Amino acid sequence: MDLGKYIHQLLKHRNEVFVKGLGTFKRIHTSSVFDERKSVYLPPVTYLEFDAKSANGVDFIDYVQQSFQLGRQEAEALVEEQVIKLMEDIKDHGLGQLNHLGQFIKHGQSLVFKAEDLSGFQLQPVEGDKVPEPEPELLPSTEPAAEVEVPEEEPVIADSEAEEVQVEEPVLQEAAEPVELIEEPVRSSSNTVWYVIAVLVAMGIIGGLFYVNQNKETAAVPSTDSLAQEQPTVLPVDAAATLPTDSLTNSLDSLAQDTLAHVVEEKKPLIPANHHWQIVIGSHRTLAQAYEQAESFNKAGITSVRVVPSKLAHNLKKVIWDSYETKEQVDSALRYVQKHYMADAWPDKINK
Structure with a gap:
């Protein structure tokens, strides 16, 4: 060796x-x-x-x-x-x-x-590129912007505009004071009007509902003639009695066959009875580690990889590439697996 x-x-x-x-x-x-x-x-x-x-x-x-x-x-x-x-x-x-x-x-x-x-x-x-280069570029771009804003505001303000502002201020103060005094009684009067309207509308709705309920009660009392006319139409027809017995038995047979076929598919063996060899690509102490390796291959599209649980709890759990009937098939597949996927994969004879 x-x-x-x-x-x-x-x-x-x-x-x-x-x-x-x-x-x-x-x-x-x-x-x-x-x-x-x-x-x-x-x-x-x-x-x-x-x-x-x-x-x-x-x-x-x-x-x-x-x-x-x-x-x-x-x-x-x-x-x-x-x-x-x-x-x-x-x-x-x-x-x-x-x-x-x-x-x-x-x-x-x-x-x-x-x-x-x-x-x-x-x-x-x-x-490599210098990392601190972009940082000084941002600082000069922000500083001149702040400097330009200050001189722009100063020349825009003129004497005429300052006078207009001073004239407008007392006008706004005089107009604001009487407006506030007038709005208070208007709001209180408008609120009382809406309360009265809401009460009237509610009383009208209650009266209308009472009138409609009385009409429904009088109309809901059936006459003897109407009961006599309606009785023959209420008679039920048993739909199950009209169905032929052959159709019922055929449907039951089809359901039984579907369930049996589904059960047979679920009980497919992990390793077929005529397979005597397998290729092992990994062995782990726990089932969680074994299933983790198998899932990584399954997600990659290799669905033949699966976990073979051990007969005893302390034995290693094997992850196999696939099972085969003869030794020739194992040797042929092993060369492919070792070349493309797992160099340390090895053949293993199945003990039954």
């Missing part, structure tokens, strides 16, 4: 990977940042780090167990064998190579990890 290749493949999907016996490999990504002092955009940087004292991250043994379809002890033994081999190379030659990741170099009693891919540090900063 190529230890570096599988760690690199897992780091494409996870930021931290823990390898028992070595430590934790971390994929660090720093976004682009604008340097205001130099007016440049610093490029984004992606690189690998190694922490021998950390135990965080995805367990690499679980990944090996799923990829090779091995038991837990077998996967631990396989990883331990590769780690021991790497340590022997470091002890004998002073360095150990991990493909696609880098080198472990012996430095005294400690190890130094030298990453292989340092392309992110070769990017150069990009010059």
Whole structure:
């Protein structure tokens, strides 16, 4: 097993990977940042780090167990064998190579990890537009506007206009005082008139309603002749009796067939009985995580992705791409899935 290749493949999907016996490999990504002092955009940087004292991250043994379809002890033994081999190379030659990741170099009693891919540090900063340029443009535009308004108002005011204003002020004061004295009695008299009119209208409405109700009561008393004429027309006809029995039975049969067909559609099995293989694209500890991954594929238009619940509660819940009848069909579909969607997908035989 190529230890570096599988760690690199897992780091494409996870930021931290823990390898028992070595430590934790971390994929660090720093976004682009604008340097205001130099007016440049610093490029984004992606690189690998190694922490021998950390135990965080995805367990690499679980990944090996799923990829090779091995038991837990077998996967631990396989990883331990590769780690021991790497340590022997470091002890004998002073360095150990991990493909696609880098080198472990012996430095005294400690190890130094030298990453292989340092392309992110070769990017150069990009010059950006100056941010404070638009701010000084707004300040001069508002200041002259305030200065222009002040001189415009001063020349417009003339002596003749000032005289006219002084003449108008006493006229308005004299006219306003008598108007207020006259409006008060008018409003009180108008209010009393409206009250009288409202009372008269209400009395007229009450009298009209009383007269109409009396006429309705006299008209509502039926005569014996009208009752005799209306009785034959009230006789009901049973519509159900006129329907033929064949039509009733046919409608009931059609309803029963529709309900049976609907029940059969709902009880479609999750995996058909003749399917013996499936492609697993993920395994999770909880159903919520499994359904979240399946829904992301379903929203993208891939409706064959679904969740297969585990038989025991503590087992991992699998998310499958689809199920197949033969091993040949699984191998053909697996190449397509690994190339376009999930590089770490693996085949799995269905236990029934």
